[in-house]
Amino acid sequence: MSNVLNFNAGPAALPRPVLEKVQAELLDYQGRGMSIMEMSHRSKEYEAINTRAEANFKKLIGVGEGYRVLFVQGGASSQFATVPMNFLPPGATADYIVTGSWGEKAIEEATLLGKPHLAASTKEGNYKRVPTQSEIQLSADPAYVHLTSNETIQGVQFHDFPDLGDRPVVADMSSDILSRPIDASKFALIYGGAQKNLGPSGVTVVLIRESWIEKANKGVPTMLRYSTHAKNNSLYNTPPMFGVYVLDLVLQWIDGLGGVEGVAKINDAKAAALYNAIDNSGGYYKGHAEPASRSSMNVTFRLPSEELEKQFVAEGQKAGMVGLAGHRSVGGIRASIYNATGLEACQALASFMGDFAKKNG
Numbered sequence: 001m002s003n004v005l006n007f008n009a010g011p012a013a014l015p016r017p018v019l020e021k022v023q024a025e026l027l028d029y030q031g032r033g034m035s036i037m038e039m040s041h042r043s044k045e046y047e048a049i050n051t052r053a054e055a056n057f058k059k060l061i062g063v064g065e066g067y068r069v070l071f072v073q074g075g076a077s078s079q080f081a082t083v084p085m086n087f088l089p090p091g092a093t094a095d096y097i098v099t100g101s102w103g104e105k106a107i108e109e110a111t112l113l114g115k116p117h118l119a120a121s122t123k124e125g126n127y128k129r130v131p132t133q134s135e136i137q138l139s140a141d142p143a144y145v146h147l148t149s150n151e152t153i154q155g156v157q158f159h160d161f162p163d164l165g166d167r168p169v170v171a172d173m174s175s176d177i178l179s180r181p182i183d184a185s186k187f188a189l190i191y192g193g194a195q196k197n198l199g200p201s202g203v204t205v206v207l208i209r210e211s212w213i214e215k216a217n218k219g220v221p222t223m224l225r226y227s228t229h230a231k232n233n234s235l236y237n238t239p240p241m242f243g244v245y246v247l248d249l250v251l252q253w254i255d256g257l258g259g260v261e262g263v264a265k266i267n268d269a270k271a272a273a274l275y276n277a278i279d280n281s282g283g284y285y286k287g288h289a290e291p292a293s294r295s296s297m298n299v300t301f302r303l304p305s306e307e308l309e310k311q312f313v314a315e316g317q318k319a320g321m322v323g324l325a326g327h328r329s330v331g332g333i334r335a336s337i338y339n340a341t342g343l344e345a346c347q348a349l350a351s352f353m354g355d356f357a358k359k360n361g
């Protein structure tokens with residue numbers, strides 16, 4: 001058994017019990033003599049997975065009737081375009097709150113399709129925090145307001161969402177979906193690629209308010225219309241079956257840990273271990289995010305020099321810790337600690353940080 005501690009940013013660690021179940025079922029799914037990947041997506045076996053995954057996702061995120069869960073392809077990056085395609089009517093405005101690199105990409109795509117309004121940006125200061133309520137300048141009548149709940153690259157997260165009145169709120173939750181309790185009923189649409197907190201890459205989860213689906217623009221190509229996937233229970237065309245199958249197992253695993261409340265307790269302890277290591281280093285480690293906006297999923301920090309950062313990553317790797325190099329666009333160190341990365345891994349990294357600072361301080 002390998003003892004790698006996986007801090008990859010995405011694709012990222014998957015729960016060990018889920019991987020073991022996948023392995024056990026790979027050659028013979030429920031006595032059918034073949035894997036789930038080799039069956040029809042119209043089979044009763046796959047239909048059971050599809051139905052259970054939708055129900056469990058709704059239960060875990062805490063919505064009931066009035067919402068649909070869709071399993072689509074193209075990653076969160078495709079959602080950057082499909083949201084305005086469907087919900088930014090010609091001549092109307094949509095507001096974007098930008099707190100990092102992914103939010104920038106989202107508004108860029110909207111610019112190809114209409115005239116979005118930058119309602120707030122914390123770019124000045126290099127995305128170290130989320131904006132305060134008073135810094136958010138909404139336009140008069142936006143079709144929707146878009147935000148990124150957790151900026152994966154900068155390590156900046158909304159702990160409380162701003163008050164956006166009754167405007168439809170759209171959130172890219174790719175990197176913190178189902179990592180903590182939220183009031184999902186405040187959102188018209190939530191999306192996320194599965195490969196951080198939910199499963200393998202290849203499936204994108206969309207939670208959408210049913211009453212909003214009908215308000216979509218006309219003339220959107222069939223596959224890019226939310227209504228197509230809602231009407232057909234995500235079975236309009238061949239879905240990413242293996243991805244949804246693993247996602248279903250991950251959702252059951254989260255449920256078994258006490259749902260999002262259960263995983264949030266563990267996630268808070270994990271993040272605290274690493275932020276304490278930063279705060280107790282006498283300034284050796286410098287966190288990127290301001291304390292009030294610190295992400296509980298991506299812990300980003302710098303060392304006194306780039307040379308030491310390289311050494312930190314290399315020695316971490318030798319100690320079995322992988323994925324610690326910061327994103328190529330910002331440098332530094334990033335430890336991604338999604339649901340499937342355990343508390344022990346974070347404690348091991350915190351202790352490694354203490355030792356490294358002592359030796360190289």
Ligand SMILES: *Cc1c(COP(=O)(O)O)cnc(C)c1O
Pocket residue numbers: 010074075076077078102148150151152172173174175193194196
């Ligand atoms: C990873 C990530 C994306 C991009 O996801 P893809 O599935 O690769 O398109 C978008 N937004 C956020 C917040 C992310 O973390």
